[in-house]
Amino acid sequence: xxxxxxxxxxTQWFEHLAARMNDQRAKYQNFGFVTARAVFRIAGTxxxxxxxxxxxxxxxxxxVRELADGAVAPFDPDWIIEGDYSTxxxxxxxxxxxxxxxxxxxxxxxxxxGHPLKVHGEDQTRVDVFYRQLFSFQAFIDxxxxxxxxFA
Amino acid sequence: MASPQxxxxxxxxxxxxxxxxxxxxxxxxxxxxxxxxxxxxRIRSGQLGEWFTTPLVGGEWTEWGKHAxxxxxxxxxxxxxxxxxxxxxxxxxxxxxxxxxxxKTHRSISPELEEKIxxxxxxxxxxxxxxxxxxxxxxxxxxxxxxxxxxxxRQLRWEDMTPLPDDLERAFDQFATYLIQxxxxxxxxxxxWNGLIHYGFAEVKSFLAYExxxxxxxxxxxxxxxxxxxxxxGVQVEGLGAGLIDICNESSHGFVGEVERDFSxxxxxxxxxxxxxxxxxxxxxxAGARSRFDRHLMTQLVQDxxxxxxxxxxxxxxxxxxxxxxxxxxxxxHLVADQLEPLQTxxxxxxxxxxxxxxxxxxxxxxxxxxxxxxxRKFWPQFGENYLARLDSxxxxxxDRCLIPAQAPF
Numbered sequence: 001x002x003x004x005x006x007x008x009x010x011t012q013w014f015e016h017l018a019a020r021m022n023d024q025r026a027k028y029q030n031f032g033f034v035t036a037r038a039v040f041r042i043a044g045t046x047x048x049x050x051x052x053x054x055x056x057x058x059x060x061x062x063x064v065r066e067l068a069d070g071a072v073a074p075f076d077p078d079w080i081i082e083g084d085y086s087t088x089x090x091x092x093x094x095x096x097x098x099x100x101x102x103x104x105x106x107x108x109x110x111x112x113x114g115h116p117l118k119v120h121g122e123d124q125t126r127v128d129v130f131y132r133q134l135f136s137f138q139a140f141i142d143x144x145x146x147x148x149x150x151f152a
Numbered sequence: 153m154a155s156p157q158x159x160x161x162x163x164x165x166x167x168x169x170x171x172x173x174x175x176x177x178x179x180x181x182x183x184x185x186x187x188x189x190x191x192x193x194r195i196r197s198g199q200l201g202e203w204f205t206t207p208l209v210g211g212e213w214t215e216w217g218k219h220a221x222x223x224x225x226x227x228x229x230x231x232x233x234x235x236x237x238x239x240x241x242x243x244x245x246x247x248x249x250x251x252x253x254x255x256k257t258h259r260s261i262s263p264e265l266e267e268k269i270x271x272x273x274x275x276x277x278x279x280x281x282x283x284x285x286x287x288x289x290x291x292x293x294x295x296x297x298x299x300x301x302x303x304x305x306r307q308l309r310w311e312d313m314t315p316l317p318d319d320l321e322r323a324f325d326q327f328a329t330y331l332i333q334x335x336x337x338x339x340x341x342x343x344x345w346n347g348l349i350h351y352g353f354a355e356v357k358s359f360l361a362y363e364x365x366x367x368x369x370x371x372x373x374x375x376x377x378x379x380x381x382x383x384x385x386g387v388q389v390e391g392l393g394a395g396l397i398d399i400c401n402e403s404s405h406g407f408v409g410e411v412e413r414d415f416s417x418x419x420x421x422x423x424x425x426x427x428x429x430x431x432x433x434x435x436x437x438x439a440g441a442r443s444r445f446d447r448h449l450m451t452q453l454v455q456d457x458x459x460x461x462x463x464x465x466x467x468x469x470x471x472x473x474x475x476x477x478x479x480x481x482x483x484x485x486h487l488v489a490d491q492l493e494p495l496q497t498x499x500x501x502x503x504x505x506x507x508x509x510x511x512x513x514x515x516x517x518x519x520x521x522x523x524x525x526x527x528x529r530k531f532w533p534q535f536g537e538n539y540l541a542r543l544d545s546x547x548x549x550x551x552d553r554c555l556i557p558a559q560a561p562f
Contacts, residue, residue, distance in 0.1 A: 030303070030306060030307060031300070032296065032299035032300035033224075033225045033295070033296065033299050035292070035296075057224060058224035058225050059224075059225075060224075103439075103441065103442060103447060106438070106439070106447070108435055108438050108439055108451070108454065109438075109439040112435060112436070112439045112527075112531060113527070113530050113531055114534075123545050124538060124541035124542045124544070124545050125462060125465045125466075125542055125545045125546070127541075128458045128461060128462055128542075131431065131435070131454050131455065131457075131458035132296065132300070132455055132458040132459050132462060133300070133455065134451055134454055134455055134458075135300075135451055135452075135455065138451070
């Protein structure tokens with residue numbers, strides 16, 4: 001029986017990924033611990049630009065919350081990954097189709113040239129946390145393969 | 153053929169061995185002396201030494217009653233530092249060779265005697281100041297280095313390796329050959345420094361050891377990968393160490409003599425600049441890797457290089473904030489960068505034996521090299537921009553004098 005569809009983007013969608021991460025400690029221990037405050041920004045959704053702040057610590061995602069534009073800086077993210085809704089949709093659909101991102105849809109590939117996705121932040125040494133812990137973040141987003149995702 | 157004329161060495165090296173060995177005493181005399189040695193007599197008497205009889209509090213024993221508990225990650229440096237009386241090294245002159253911040257010096261050993269027991273130069277007492285060695289959040293980064301090391305037996309499935317078309321295999325093999333050279337270079341240049349760092353800076357010593365392990369583990373894995381998928385090792389890349397080797401030699405003074413050696417210049421050259429370049433190369437290669445197995449290797453390399461860069465930035469940042477003369481320190485580091493940036497651009501970043509394989513991987517075939525090179529060209533500004541953004545962050549702004557071209561010169 002398949003799970004009920006979860007809409008992307010939504011707090012609930014990211015919470016499902018967090019729950020899957022937190023339930024698979026051994027898998028994430030294999031990658032190494034994560035210490036990061038990350039913002040996923042999806043621009044151009046039917047509801048406008050949406051930001052989701054996630055806090056990773058140890059082998060878990062401890063917090064997911066939607067942030068208004070003005071709340072992103074106070075959230076104090078290490079890095080922000082942002083792109084158009086269409087790019088995110090394509091990535092999520094690709095992960096679902098292949099069980100994980102194919103070579104053209106990994107986070108690193110999509111961010112490589114600063115578009116269609118871009119990783120950035122106030123302090124490059126904190127942005128580098130994204131690269132230092134890349135296995136974990138890719139595995140986290142690949143968890144969406146197990147979700148039934150619906151799009152607005 | 154005439155033999156080459158010998159040129160006198162410019163270095164006056166101290167003798168490493170006596171010209172004539174001292175005569176040894178007869179074996180019976182040595183045995184007799186050892187039999188009557190006070191320690192041998194004490195062991196025969198069944199008495200335990202002072203280490204066991206000294207009071208646990210107030211005597212020679214250092215600490216007692218500690219119960220470090222694992223934190224969210226496990227039994228980490230952070231966990232033991234939480235219960236330690238000395239969670240961070242200080243600038244208190246650390247004397248004895250084996251003496252770390254955790255262990256008391258015996259009361260009967262005077263500072264003069266300590267000096268004789270462990271001479272400063274050429275030993276692990278040589279770099280014993282925080283500004284020379286320490287970094288912020290050393291424990292966390294060191295644990296990350298240990299935790300994120302690849303475990304080949306668990307994480308790599310060699311049976312999943314995918315055969316590639318010859319042009320892509322050849323490109324990957326050449327790129328791997330470059331990486332192996334680059335990482336052996338880093339390993340050889342930074343390795344000798346660890347023995348000069350005081351044991352009080354245990355976390356930094358561990359990090360540097362893990363960094364050496366990263367380089368050597370990855371070199372071995374890449375060579376295995378190259379030899380296991382139908383290809384083979386590629387051609388040598390000349391000039392990869394351009395500027396780097398000179399800076400390391402100048403900074404170490406050949407590890408000879410009682411002189412102040414410039415560890416910061418070496419860290420800047422290897423961890424901040426060279427690893428920044430390798431990080432960007434690894435990102436490109438990860439994006440161009442066509443098989444899951446190769447992508448896995450390149451993702452690991454991205455993580456490793458980014459961590460080495462993080463160490464370098466923290467080290468240089470700490471140095472600039474805590475050294476005696478910040479202005480002079482910044483001038484010296486700028487000179488290192490002035491020397492390295494153009495040479496590394498020419499011999500590393502523009503090296504066809506590095507860029508062309510990348511372009512083939514990114515293009516997806518030998519026929520699509522031009523498309524791959526277009527990706528490299530669009531990516532190029534990030535080499536300089538990310539490096540400069542890191543320097544901004546650590547307080548060594550050089551946007552007005554950086555010699556890495558902002559746009560691709562091709």
